Amino acid sequence: MHGKQPRLRDQVRAVIRVNHYSIRTEQTYWYWIRYFIRFHKMKHPREMGPREVNEFLTWLALHRNVAAPTQTQALNSLVFHLARGA
Template sequence: MFLKQYFLRAVFIYLKWISAFIHFHDKRHPLSMGDNEVERCLAHFALKVNVSPQTQATAFNSLSFLYKHITNKPLF
């Protein structure tokens, strides 16, 4: 992430959402999960935790970054 010149704060926020995603699914590795798990996690944050639309977008962007740039397995 640092090579792509992200702000330090953005890096920490992305790591927070990626960690929340992994913990939501009982610490499963992201490569063993896919679109369905991402949708389920984001729905949980939107409906149960009641996060704002902007926060939902940040969580989605974090997970998209994880899958596109880290695992090389893009979402959707």
């Protein structure tokens, strides 16, 4: 019998810890992943891809005036998440 799938937060945490990322990186990545999901009106990340990432990063740059290094940090968080299926 299969148990309930872990919550997204727990999945992200597990992948980060297995890969020996720092706690600060974990917190930062989770911040950007949540922000991304909320930006897309709570759409599940499995339903999103490069187009949604581009929309989010463009919005950050044009409407939130986020600096380039911060955009890169957001991108890295989303690539980590989407590539690993966490």
